[in-house]
Amino acid sequence: MTTPQPPATAERSPARPSAKRDRRSWTGWGFIGPFAAVFALVFLAPIGYSVYLSLFRDQLIGGTTFVGLDNYQQALQDDQFWASLGRVSAFLAVQVPVMLLIALFVALALDSGRLYGKDFFRISIFLPYAVPAVVATLMWGFMYGSQFGLVGDINDALGVSLPDPLSTELVLASIGNIVTWEFVGYNMLIFYSALRVIPHSLYEAAEIDGAGQFRIVTAIKLPAIRGALVIATIFSIIGSFQLFNEPVILRDLARNAITTDYTPNFYTYSLSFDGQQHNYSATVAIVMGLITMVIAYVVQLRGMRKGA
Amino acid sequence: MPMNTRRLLRGIGIVCALGLGATACGSDEGGSSQKQVSAENIQAALKKGGTLTVWAWEPTLKQVVADFEKKYPAVDVKVANVGTNSDAYTALSNAISAKKGVPDVAQIEYYALGQYALTKGLDDLAPYGADKLAGTYSPGPWNSVTSGKAVYALPMDAGPMAMFYNKKVFDKHKVKVPATWDEYVEAARALQKADPKVYIANDTGDAGMATSMLWQAGSRPYTVDGTKVKIDFSDAGARKYTETWQKLLDEKLLAPVTGWTDAWYKGLGDGSLATLTTGAWMPANFTTGVKNASGDWRAAPLPQWTAGDKASAENGGSALALPALGKNKELAYAFTEFANAGEGVQARIKGGAFPATTADLQSDAFQNAEFPYFGGQKANKIFAESAANVADDWSYLPYQVYANSIFNNTAGKAYISKTTLAQGLKSWQDASVKYGTEQGFTVEK
Missing domain, CATH: 1.10.3720.10 (MetI-like)
Incomplete structure (x- = not known):
């Protein structure tokens, strides 16, 4: 709630020369990297895996088949x-x-x-x-x-x-x-x-x-x-x-x-x-x-x- | 009583009964693709040694492992209790589908064997020489581990049913010990009338108990032929059971106490539960769990549907199997045979297990053993007779583990609402049909 506002606005600002933006965004990634890695691993990956699982059906007789959105x-x-x-x-x-x-x-x-x-x-x-x-x-x-x-x-x-x-x-x-x-x-x-x-x-x-x-x-x-x-x-x-x-x-x-x-x-x-x-x-x-x-x-x- | 013991007992007692699950499944599998393993191979493996992982909750195996390791010092047996009953099957199924961490030997109850045999999760033990053990076991347990020529496990114990009754309570209220189910209902009424705190038995709906009752009544709700399954709870045997049980339910003659809970142990001890119909493995649980009622209880044959009959059924019992993805096959088989057909059997009987081996069932020492808990009664005579009278044409569903897990969702309604038991069984049937169809079986209602 009390995050300092200026950096956020700077990052979001769209009208900047591309070279400059690149350098900036890499710096930003450096900061966000550790969080993003953990976020992807413990939050996005399980959701992604669940979505993947939900597209299949595993039966005792017949094994696993791709069923699209049937589930x-x-x-x-x-x-x-x-x-x-x-x-x-x-x-x-x-x-x-x-x-x-x-x-x-x-x-x-x-x-x-x-x-x-x-x-x-x-x-x-x-x-x-x-x-x-x-x-x-x-x-x-x-x-x-x-x-x-x-x-x-x-x-x-x-x-x-x-x-x-x-x-x-x-x-x-x-x-x-x-x-x-x-x-x-x-x-x-x-x-x-x-x-x-x-x-x-x-x-x-x-x-x-x-x-x-x-x-x-x-x-x-x-x-x-x-x-x-x-x-x-x-x-x-x-x-x-x-x-x-x-x-x-x-x-x-x-x-x-x-x-x-x-x-x-x-x-x-x-x-x-x-x-x-x-x-x-x-x-x-x-x-x-x-x-x-x-x-x-x-x-x-x-x-x-x-x-x- | 410590919590883990309680869980263990619950596992042994809840649900299940030995059946022909395995027999019924995959009967089209005539031969086996596995290689023959000679006795010499097994001996060589035992000499060479190695580590063996066993997943089991059977407490008497501890002594067996000690004896086995003493005899074959090169072998290191690690027994892991990964849960009891359905917890163990969840763990085993997960390991098999992950193809990782699968044990070399697993304890599986008879009613659950079919599922693993059908999905090729277990090794056929016939090539190891298990087919020669046919005469070693009583027919019920043996039929439930075999399918055609294949042998999917070696029977560890059995649960021929008997009725345990609190003699003190029956004597006090001058009620006749029931020999038929009609007399059982009469006794239930008489006991309630004499003392409203006394119930003939407890029942809050238990799939294993219900299927055993159906079994004894001559009902055969499950017909299994490979992947073709038929489920029907409306035959004459099922009607006998539901009509009698409905009387007990309608007149509130059954204590609303769930088995293996604190309240249940208390009830068995204080005389408020007058009978218990269950498998012959129960005495050990009486001695350890209901110490204070020592001398009060006796064993009797199961009440009959027709006076003078000797019909019986099984409740509980399990076997040791070799998961196909396990390792150290020779050692695994050697251990299984040692525990369930060899020297291990005696050690397990001493520990309170009920054997599935004919020789032990018929031995004088076993038949004449006096149970101090039952006032010196030679109860094994009753159990052995029950074992001999079990009809061996019963079969379980190849997905009985799941079916049992939804028993209380469906048939359980009969215990708490105006739904009749027959209607409850019908909705259990429907839900079981639905699951079977979803799992790729051809299900006929």
Whole structure:
């Protein structure tokens, strides 16, 4: 964000004599070289390889054949793929707003300066983010257990019958609960740090103009952290579409409710590792990547346009 | 119990059963293009020595390796546990397709052998002299490793099924130990009525268990002829199974506990799971995993579909095979034969394995062995009888590993919704047909 501007403009400037530009561009490559090499190796190469893979089909009977775009055609007509995409979209529509609103509320509360033990709250709300997702899911899995878990114990102790959090109807909400628990602290920190850089003189001016706390939030704080809100939303969208750890681990406890095509990532994983369909798996991954990119880009465009 | 042991047990127990997967596939492969390997060649190789890589999760192989290295000091055997069950097959398939890092010997369960034999991933062992071992093994395991004249692996163990039951629970509630599946349903109702915490068994949908049940009921859902495959879960045997099991599901008589989990071990120990129908390799797991219930459990023959019958099936069991891309073939075969037909068998029986070798199954020492865990019962008699009564015309799909991985996606619905088990099996059938077609098989519904 704070890259020095002048060199960039100089490089982009098109109207220069060619000899001079050559010398310049070589110098530039010298600087960008190490990055470009690593970028090509760890970023472009895997994508390129996936695209290459996606053009073939490997069968137990018949071996590998070039099939052009057949795999893409198949993916677009694949009910299992669209069902899993629908599932993460529903997840996205409900879980992300809930999580971001909680995170925003907590960040505003911390920033208000009216909270006693602010540092303690900040660290304890952030703490779940430091717990690895695998551990968090195992932990929640124990609590969700209606046979031998916390839910089961509550049922026994109070003689009630709580709905099973791992049933087909509730398991997506239960996963949402785990993800919210994990990521509220992370998003809170993004919002909180954005709030901290707002100049205090603005608040003083607002108070002099007679604005209450609520008015300060809506008129100063929220507009000022719009960038952070957009970023957090984009991260959350990507995170939702990539949902994988939680369903995979919970599947041990609910293997009929969570299928091996539960989320797009889980689906590509099982295509690849259970079915040995590496080529089709690569295709689904690419299609999913494109969909995620488009949606994230649209959100960014919309978010930034309003901000401008 | 340590986590790795648990994984191991799960691997041995989950899914699978020995079948005719290999028999069924590639029966058009009459001869073999491989060269004959004489016993002298093998002896010379053993003297010369070398390093052997074995991928296996079978714990009793550790002792076998020690004995083997003692007998042939020039040979260095490296056993690697690359995962259990489907994890191991993923690793093996990846190594084969990368043509790199393929082990010299690999443990493969009977239900998965077909896939590797069909895709020419395994060496035919007949040229090494394995064809002469036909009489050594009981017919079930032997049929599942052979295809025409080719022998794709040597049987390591077997899993003829039996019903283990908690005698203490049955005695306490004065319920008759079931000898037929109808009595089994009755017993399930009676036990639930006597104590709502007691279930006849646990079941959350297990492909290996379901296929073994179908096998015993006389259903033959898979017909395999080379690359022609037929899948049909609607024969009379399958109906017997689904109708009976549907009663158990509808009346919620099965504990919603998944096998090989903590809850499952707890249930086997505290009397809330009254029976367990599984392979004869189970006793070792009882002794190590459910120590606190020692003396409570007994073994009994599998409940029957018709009173007085002796039908049985296999559940679990694996073999050692030589991947075609492995090296040190002579040594690899020598080790495989040592472990599964030679001196290694005794060492493995001592370690708790259930043998596939007829001589050992029929020996007095084996048949009369008393199980302190089962109150001194001579349980091997029941297991050996079960082994002899296994129908050997069952076959698995040449892609059973994948089919089993989607069992809970499809048939599993019967356990958590209004979908019936018969409908669930139908959608398992459809999904298996779809995959088979995608993989180039000619699939008939």
